[in-house]
Amino acid sequence: DTAVSQTPKYLVTQMGNDKSIKCEQNLGHDTMYWYKQDSKKFLKIMFSYNNKELIINETVPNRFSPKSPDKAHLNLHINSLELGDSAVYFCASSQLWEGYTFGSGTRLTVV
């Protein structure tokens, strides 16, 4: 069983489109995250939810909107996609000091 699964794995879309990435964890963790990894491998936190409550909302364009219907799911919706949004997006979950468990990533390419 995959602990943190995100779909799709690859996403190629045109500028201006709206897309969503889904994430689910079956670890029973209370906290979930979205990270963006750029072409230089730099990891930037975007959002964090603890038990469906938004606790971290970093400075990202408001075209990015997270949604957590329950503590096992955290989805990311992106409106009006731009070229600069091309990156790998990682979902992760954690429980206190256990460390993160990451999904395998979604490679978003905007053309």
Place this chain on the structure above:
Amino acid sequence: AQSVTQLGSHVSVSEGALVLLRCNYSSSVPPYLFWYVQYPNQGLQLLLKYTTGATLVKGINGFEAEFKKSETSFHLTKPSAHMSDAAEYFCAVSVNTGNQFYFGTGTSLTVIP
């Protein structure tokens, strides 16, 4: 504020040689420290972590790291590099609630046959 510095964005070692990846942190409170590995086109995988107790921690794949408070360091080592160790390595620090981790910029390890 917390931060993590990884010295050397690229490190190359010969197969069988010692691997040493450096990580220094800045934290005003006792930190919790982690190393993650990212193989090509994969997500990040936890290698090892220091929370409390023994300052020398052992992880998967023969890696270990030592927490040195006086040096604010948490360097990652492996006695003998293997070709399969080629990957990107990230050091991370967490404080307070443990709900947010601060990642270093990563070190790309190349293993030369």
